[in-house]
Amino acid sequence: MDAxxxxxxxxxxxxxxxxxxxxxxxxxxxxxxxxxxxLTLRQGALHVLLxxxxxxxxxxxxxxxxxxxxxxRESLDEAAARELAEETGLDATHLERVHLxxxxxxxxxxxxxxxxxxxxxxxxxxxxxxxxxxxxxxxxAAWVPVGDLRLGAxxxxxxxxxxxxxxxxxADLSAELSADVSTDFATSDTPAFTExxxxxxxxxxxxxxxxxxxxxSVPRPADTQPPGRSLLLAFDHARIVxxxxxxxxxxxxxxxxxxxxxxxxxxxxxxxxxxEAIWGSPLHAGNFHRKVLSVPGFVESTGATAARGxxxxxxxARLYRAGDARLLHPALLRPxxxxxxx
Amino acid sequence: MDAxxxxxxxxxxxxxxxxxxxxxxxxxxxxxxxxxxxLTLRQGALHVLLxxxxxxxxxxxxxxxxxxxxxxRESLDEAAARELAEETGLDATHLERVHLxxxxxxxxxxxxxxxxxxxxxxxxxxxxxxxxxxxxxxxxAAWVPVGDLRLGAxxxxxxxxxxxxxxxxxADLSAELSADVSTDFATSDTPAFTExxxxxxxxxxxxxxxxxxxxxSVPRPADTQPPGRSLLLAFDHARIVxxxxxxxxxxxxxxxxxxxxxxxxxxxxxxxxxxEAIWGSPLHAGNFHRKVLSVPGFVESTGATAARGxxxxxxxARLYRAGDARLLHPALLRPxxxxxxx
DNA sequence: ATAATAGTGTCTATAAGACAATATGCA
DNA sequence: TGCATATTGTCTTATAGACACTATTAT
Numbered sequence: 001m002d003a004x005x006x007x008x009x010x011x012x013x014x015x016x017x018x019x020x021x022x023x024x025x026x027x028x029x030x031x032x033x034x035x036x037x038x039l040t041l042r043q044g045a046l047h048v049l050l051x052x053x054x055x056x057x058x059x060x061x062x063x064x065x066x067x068x069x070x071x072x073r074e075s076l077d078e079a080a081a082r083e084l085a086e087e088t089g090l091d092a093t094h095l096e097r098v099h100l101x102x103x104x105x106x107x108x109x110x111x112x113x114x115x116x117x118x119x120x121x122x123x124x125x126x127x128x129x130x131x132x133x134x135x136x137x138x139x140x141a142a143w144v145p146v147g148d149l150r151l152g153a154x155x156x157x158x159x160x161x162x163x164x165x166x167x168x169x170x171a172d173l174s175a176e177l178s179a180d181v182s183t184d185f186a187t188s189d190t191p192a193f194t195e196x197x198x199x200x201x202x203x204x205x206x207x208x209x210x211x212x213x214x215x216x217s218v219p220r221p222a223d224t225q226p227p228g229r230s231l232l233l234a235f236d237h238a239r240i241v242x243x244x245x246x247x248x249x250x251x252x253x254x255x256x257x258x259x260x261x262x263x264x265x266x267x268x269x270x271x272x273x274x275x276e277a278i279w280g281s282p283l284h285a286g287n288f289h290r291k292v293l294s295v296p297g298f299v300e301s302t303g304a305t306a307a308r309g310x311x312x313x314x315x316x317a318r319l320y321r322a323g324d325a326r327l328l329h330p331a332l333l334r335p336x337x338x339x340x341x342x
Numbered sequence: 343m344d345a346x347x348x349x350x351x352x353x354x355x356x357x358x359x360x361x362x363x364x365x366x367x368x369x370x371x372x373x374x375x376x377x378x379x380x381l382t383l384r385q386g387a388l389h390v391l392l393x394x395x396x397x398x399x400x401x402x403x404x405x406x407x408x409x410x411x412x413x414x415r416e417s418l419d420e421a422a423a424r425e426l427a428e429e430t431g432l433d434a435t436h437l438e439r440v441h442l443x444x445x446x447x448x449x450x451x452x453x454x455x456x457x458x459x460x461x462x463x464x465x466x467x468x469x470x471x472x473x474x475x476x477x478x479x480x481x482x483a484a485w486v487p488v489g490d491l492r493l494g495a496x497x498x499x500x501x502x503x504x505x506x507x508x509x510x511x512x513a514d515l516s517a518e519l520s521a522d523v524s525t526d527f528a529t530s531d532t533p534a535f536t537e538x539x540x541x542x543x544x545x546x547x548x549x550x551x552x553x554x555x556x557x558x559s560v561p562r563p564a565d566t567q568p569p570g571r572s573l574l575l576a577f578d579h580a581r582i583v584x585x586x587x588x589x590x591x592x593x594x595x596x597x598x599x600x601x602x603x604x605x606x607x608x609x610x611x612x613x614x615x616x617x618e619a620i621w622g623s624p625l626h627a628g629n630f631h632r633k634v635l636s637v638p639g640f641v642e643s644t645g646a647t648a649a650r651g652x653x654x655x656x657x658x659a660r661l662y663r664a665g666d667a668r669l670l671h672p673a674l675l676r677p678x679x680x681x682x683x684x
Numbered sequence: 685a686t687a688a689t690a691g692t693g694t695c696t697a698t699a700a701g702a703c704a705a706t707a708t709g710c711a
Numbered sequence: 712t713g714c715a716t717a718t719t720g721t722c723t724t725a726t727a728g729a730c731a732c733t734a735t736t737a738t
Contacts, residue, residue: 021363029413032372032449032460069372071372071458072722075449104444104447105446107709108417109416115414116413118731120449120462120725181673181683269717286703286704286720287700287701287702287718289717290718308710309708309710309714310709310717311710311715312716313709313710314708314709314715315717315718316719317717318717318718319549330698610691626728628690628726628731629692629728630690631691632692651689651690652688653689653737653738654688655686655738656687656688656690656736656737657691657736661691672726672727687737688729688737689735690733692731693731694730695731698725699724699727701714701723702722703721706718707717707718707719708717709714709721710713711713
């Protein structure tokens, strides 16, 4: 019932049933922030936007973009949208195409070693955006393949590191961090399936740009194990990212939000690439195609076709745009879930 | 990225890239509360736990149980569990059987007219509990049929009321509120479907107790229109309850949490009663029965059978307990959703 | 005895998955 | 030309819903 009780003992009113006296300063102040898990696809692989911390704790580590809520002057949603705009440096036009939803709140004691902080996490789906540059505060920002993240339980940076009691960060970790994300020409253009552990080392000979985009979706057995999954996140952000990925995977099942990762017009193959990147497993091309077209309101045809066919030949794919459905009926269920999280 | 930026202008460090200076008191303090949407079934109808406000704003109105998070001394989940225990007056044994999950956070400016408050809402599913009595602070608490609530958009109490500038509450509203929820022998024992507008007037001739519980689930066309849906909630709690109901309806589809509304052992018919009460529509008895038994891990048989058959005859139903599944595969989808929220 | 009710059987419509076939267009 | 590939077709299996039927038990 919100704010009806004092923090400690307060004088009851006449019959002692209710507390009448009230003073805002009676209540324990907690800092409230928003943090955003911004997901996008780059070269067919799922990436998350991270910023480098310039101050303790976790100085030099990577963290989710976010910031304080302006108390009483903006809603949580507005705060998240504002931070997203600031951190990505995008204008309103671009942000219109970004899906933003609340993910959940995190308030464990000690999650920020300095003071009690509750963060309201948001999840964003964005089309491939111009390269991330620092926001208003000019902090370093980068798109990081989610396969490069350590997201398991208990994989946050140790409390010791958080406190900054030792050095700010061990040298090897700092080095690995910058080597891992400071470059532009990240992941190869072969598709990277998120699960399980499909992140591959990025071959240095891979140049930037590299013509043909996304599209390709040939199954690729989990070949090389890490050096993926090595990047540690500050605070409890690994947990938040993991929760965001879970949410994203679930949302693709029963909403058409996969289209939020694509441009205004897209092909069914590109759409399938979104599903494959986020679910981390290949889908049957023919069945997926028919399924998408059979779900009412998922996509609608533009008369047009893609400028060219597949990378190595084939007919030009037809172009579609997002339909008017908010929910998919019937849903596109992930394969294999019976053997799953029973 | 949590707490890395000052509230206003702060001195940059050497290269001006990052803010180094930090003082907790720089940051805007926001009160953080938890509010809980506790759902249970009483006489086959879905009820929500509400407490009466004893102080302004919204004095005399009903609100969700909740309270302040003890900054830095408990997690959000712990705060919710603590408030739930306090407000229901239940011991740990009973609370073990209660499902509690985070629902979402609400922080619109002005949602509490006194100061900025962010509330982290929780959703609880509880079996039929002993009568709600006030918690530690002895505020009045009651189980209210959800059909008696006004949950539509823009149906919160007006800002005028919130401010308490006029009287605390108009006389007629106060009267209606107490008449609606102060009694124990609420809803009739015929099932009440939540949607659409199936709340029925409670016939005064219906005595308390009334022997046979739940069970019955004959479809009942929405016969009498209101006087249901008349109860207004304080703050933005109508919105929170509506979101909680949406979440509950969705959760029944793909989790076995319907069993959290029942005792340790239950019959398939009772389980169907949960679905019907929360989804607000009758389900086909035979198909539901077969479906539940076919989903692996949903329920497991105890060898026993119920003490007696249906209220007016019929074989004794077999008893089941909750299985070990966390998710239902395949899910139990709500009927009619194609025509739904496209 | 009668009627209500728990549980099962059967049939149909829909949807998902495996696989094949066709046609298109880049190299 | 040759091969990759977008799209469609076919078949099988799984699932959901409508309906009928049997057996049991409260009144």
